[in-house]
Amino acid sequence: MHRILSVALIALVALTSGCTSVADFGEEAGDQIAIREPYPLAFHTSFYSQGISDITFTFVNPGVDDRILRASAWYDEYSSRAVTTVTIPPDETVELDVMIVLNEEKVRAITTTTLFNLAWVVEEWDGESFVIIEEGTAPIEVYPMDTMVWEISDGEGGVIDTVDYIAVFVTPQAPAVRDLLVASKEYLDPAYDPMYETLGLSRTLAAYQFDPLPEEVWWIHTGLHAKAVYNALKYTYDVRYLDMTRSFGKQGYVQRVNTPEESLRSTSANCVDGSVLFASALEAMGMNTYIIILPTHVYVAWKHDPSPAIAPGYENPHGLPLLTPDDLTALETTMIGNEDFGEAVAYANEQLRKDWHLFNDFENPDAAEYRLIDIGYARKEGIYPLK
Numbered sequence: 542m543h544r545i546l547s548v549a550l551i552a553l554v555a556l557t558s559g560c561t562s563v564a565d566f567g568e569e570a571g572d573q574i575a576i577r578e579p580y581p582l583a584f585h586t587s588f589y590s591q592g593i594s595d596i597t598f599t600f601v602n603p604g605v606d607d608r609i610l611r612a613s614a615w616y617d618e619y620s621s622r623a624v625t626t627v628t629i630p631p632d633e634t635v636e637l638d639v640m641i642v643l644n645e646e647k648v649r650a651i652t653t654t655t656l657f658n659l660a661w662v663v664e665e666w667d668g669e670s671f672v673i674i675e676e677g678t679a680p681i682e683v684y685p686m687d688t689m690v691w692e693i694s695d696g697e698g699g700v701i702d703t704v705d706y707i708a709v710f711v712t713p714q715a716p717a718v719r720d721l722l723v724a725s726k727e728y729l730d731p732a733y734d735p736m737y738e739t740l741g742l743s744r745t746l747a748a749y750q751f752d753p754l755p756e757e758v759w760w761i762h763t764g765l766h767a768k769a770v771y772n773a774l775k776y777t778y779d780v781r782y783l784d785m786t787r788s789f790g791k792q793g794y795v796q797r798v799n800t801p802e803e804s805l806r807s808t809s810a811n812c813v814d815g816s817v818l819f820a821s822a823l824e825a826m827g828m829n830t831y832i833i834i835l836p837t838h839v840y841v842a843w844k845h846d847p848s849p850a851i852a853p854g855y856e857n858p859h860g861l862p863l864l865t866p867d868d869l870t871a872l873e874t875t876m877i878g879n880e881d882f883g884e885a886v887a888y889a890n891e892q893l894r895k896d897w898h899l900f901n902d903f904e905n906p907d908a909a910e911y912r913l914i915d916i917g918y919a920r921k922e923g924i925y926p927l928k
Contacts, residue, residue, distance in 0.1 A: 571601035571634075572601060572663070573598070573599040574661065574663075575596070575599070576595070576596050576597075576659060576681065577594070578681045578682055579682035579683065579690070579693065580595075580681055580682070580683045580684070581684045581688060581703070581706070582648050582684060582685055582686045582688075583684070583686050583687070583709050583710065584690075584703070584709060585648070586925050586928070589640055590923040591923040591924075593640070594638035594639055594640050595614060595623075595641045596614045596659065598610075598636070598637040598639065598661075598663065599634065599635070599637075600627065600629050600634065601629075601634045602630065602631055602632065606631065607628050607629065607631070608628070608629040608666075609626065609627075609628050609629075609665065609666035610627055610628075610629065610637075610665050610666070611625070611627075611664045611665075611666075611671050612624070612625050612626075612661065612662070612663050612664075613625075613662045613663075614639045614641055614659065615641060615660055615661075616643065616657045616658065616659055616660075616681070617657070617658040617660055617678075619643055619644055619647050619657055623640065623642070625639055649686055652685050653685060654682065654683065655682075655683050655685075657681040657683050658678050659679050659680075660676075660677070661676065661677060662675070662676040684795060687798060687799070688796070689710065689797075689798045690703055690794075691703060691704055691794045691795070704834055704912055705919050706924055707813075707834070707914060708832070708920070708926075709924060709925065709926060710800070710817045710927060711817055711820045711832070711916055712801060712817075712927055713822075714825070715801050715926075717800075717801045717802035717806075718821045718822055720805075721770065721774070721801070721818075722746060722770070722826065724773040725746065725769040725772075725773040725822070726746055727773070727777075728768070728773055728776075729742050729743060729746065729766075730743060730744065733769075733772060734768065736761060736765055737765060740762055740765065742762070742765055746766060748763065748766055748826040748827045748828050749763075749827055749846070749847040754846075759846035760845040760846075762845075763844075763870070764845075764870055766823075766826060766828070767819075767843060767870065767872060768882045770819065770822045771819075771872070771882045771885065774819075775878065778805050778808055780804065780805070780809065780815070780877050780878060781808060781809050781810075781878035782875045782876075782877075782878055783807075783809035783810065784811040798813055799817075800927070801818045801821050801822075804818045805818070810877075811875070812838055812839045812840065812874065812875050813839045815841075815875060815877065816833075816839045816874055817832070819841045819872065820841050820916060823841070824916055824917075828843045829844035829847070829915075829916075830843050830917070831843065831844075831913055832914040833871065833893065833913060833914075834910070834911070834912035834913075834914060835892075835896065836911070840875075840889050840892070841872050842871040842889070842893065842913075844864070844868055845869070845870065848862075850862050850868060851864065851915075864913075866890070866894045869893065871889035871890045871892065872886055872889050873886075873889040876888065896911055899911035900912065900913045
């Protein structure tokens with residue numbers, strides 16, 4: 542499967558199957574329990590929507606009568622109890638995935654890497670009542686809501702790629718993003734670019750919701766929208782580059798990510814923070830938005846027009862056109878404080894064209910760290926914004 546299309550699907554399958562067995566019990570020790578860790582709390586809404594469970598029970602029934610089992614699981618102090626009952630016919634095996642709903646208020650109060658206590662109880666119906674046949678607990682390493690985990694151990698010496706989950710930090714619905722767009726409207730003014738008047742965009746954020754435009758005009762039209770956001774960040778918010786990415790944990794590579802509100806309040810952002818902030822504004826306007834991941838850097842891009850297209854490497858069963866560098870405009874957000882919009886675009890587009898072949902190079906292991914994250918596709922795969 543191609544890297545860029547299927548990364549979310551691969552991550553889903555891997556996270557669903559990448560368990561650590563912690564118990565064998567039950568019918569001649571045929572029953573099993575497997576748990577998943579660590580737990581990046583920023584991903585919890587997406588994990589739930591994708592059906593990625595916290596704990597999996599495998600039950601076997603070698604007998605001649607149905608087995609009726611009730612499995613419960615919860616995180617002490619951080620969730621309610623999830624309870625599921627299952628009936629297993631003779632000579633069958635059932636995998637029961639249990640997803641636990643977290644207490645949103647409590648998990649948001651977690652500010653550093655910590656441990657949750659995952660508890661479970663398995664009961665079996667004996668004809669009159671449910672009798673406990675297994676119970677236990679396990680410590681689960683947890684990362685706070687502001688931490689991006691780029692990869693997770695699969696428990697077998699390998700890693701599971703979770704790069705697509707950077708999309709959870711793109712939050713178009715955040716009040717701070719709405720305020721940014723309000724400020725951006727003041728820069729859709731001929732005083733900043735005469736094309737605003739030429740295209741009828743004076744103080745109007747229309748994005749793709751506009752009368753059909755000639756293909757050669759779309760890139761100017763959407764670029765003017767991005768330029769207004771850029772100028773608002775530069776002149777109204779005075780956002781400057783500042784790198785404070787340190788996070789603590791033993792699981793793969795983790796990095797703290799500022800929310801758009803934090804970046805705007807502190808008037809500072811590193812490459813990830815700036816890309817997440819800018820992507821949030823673009824998605825809020827309804828534009829097709831991309832985050833570009835390099836081995837040591839991140840920047841943002843958008844598609845010029847609303848015509849259907851899919852990224853390089855996507856499976857293409859319907860014959861839809863593939864993206865090319867000409868379909869996108871890229872932006873280097875770390876230049877907001879010191880350079881004009883044109884320089885930041887020119888720099889990022891040169892980088893994009895230089896690296897484009899690596900986004901679809903499946904034979905080169907070094908190219909695995911070059912990724913084009915389609916935010917719209919991530920949403921379709923159940924990777925939702927943080928609330």
